[in-house]
Amino acid sequence: MSMTASRVADLVSLADVGVSFRTKRTDVTALRDVSLSVRPGEFVSIVGPSGCGKSTLLKLVSGLLRPSSGTVSLLGSPVEGPRRDIGYVFQRAALLEWRSARKNILLQAEMRRLPAAEARRRTDELIEMTGLTGFEDAYPHELSGGMQQRVALCRALLHKPPVLLMDxxxxxxDALTREHMNVELRRIWAETGTTVLLVTHSIAEAVYLADRVVVMTARPGTIEEIIPVELPAERDYVRTVAEPEFAKVTARIRNLLGAASASD
Known part of the structure; x- marks a missing residue:
């Protein structure tokens, strides 16, 4: 964790945030009265119905979107435009097909004009950390979906961001690869100390990974409840999902979402 982050009580802060916009037909309120604080090194998952504004929250934190009301702060300063001190991982890896895994990771360094030698060392560290050793020179079409997302994660972590946003x-x-990636992400988070905000539709994923789960309402999205996850820091996947605490938290989230009989 960076020294800057350690001096900030809340690394991410949203206070009474609202987002509204106008379409050709009507005015739409995407978010209303959202307040959330995230501490340095915390892993927070965000769940809610489709269209409730989960991804909008990440865009607010990154500065890609301005709130219509309320305030958003990052590292103790107002977010007033796109922030360079964050990492962002999307649903699609969005790798350049003509670049190898290593060169896709180093694209971040080129865009940020990071010192070349330092970027190469950091890339080697991340490749080893994410289990990509042996695939550094492979092109995206030669990698599985899980490996492509590992490359995207390495790219997002290259500049050691204090906050990682994952949409x-x-x-x-597929389900088995997703479980494996959950385990790997939890391990990588523990090793890097990066603060993570994860948007997911999977209740099980949200609970397994997070320290707290933010449950949102249908649009206009607001926070229904923030649920602490009191599971051990070391989380073997099979044992964790069998824990009474895991069952209790997932059941609570399902009840809040009205999805008690639905699958993830």
Missing amino acids: EPFGAL
Whole structure:
């Protein structure tokens, strides 16, 4: 964790945030009265119905979107435009097909004009950390979906961001690969100390990964409840999903979402 982050009580803060916009037909309120604080090193998952504004929250934190009301702060300063001190991972890896895995990661360094030698060392560290050793020179079409997302994660972490935003990063993966990526992400988060905000439609994924789960209402999205996840820091996947605490939290989220009989 960076020294800057350690001096900030709340790394991310949204206070009474609202987002409204006008379409050709009507005025739409996407978010209303959203307040959320995230501490340094915390892992927070965000769940809610489709269209409730989960991804909009991430765009607010990144500065890609301005709130219509309320305030958004990052690292103790107002978010007033696109922030360069964050990492962002999307549902699609969005790798350049003509660049190898290593060169896709280093694209971040080129765009940020990072020192070349330092960027190469950091890339090697991330490749080893994410289990991509041996695939550094492979092109995207030679990688599985899970490996492509690992490359995208390395690219997002290259500049050591204090905050990592993840927008349904494993939604396109099969169930077994998704579980494996959950385990890997939890391990990588523990090793890097980066603060993570994860948007997901999977209740099980949200609970397994997070310290707290933010449950949102249908549009206009607001926070229904923030649920602490009191599971051990070390989380073996099979044992964790069998824990009474895991069952209790997932059941609570399902009840709030009106999805008690629905699958993830």
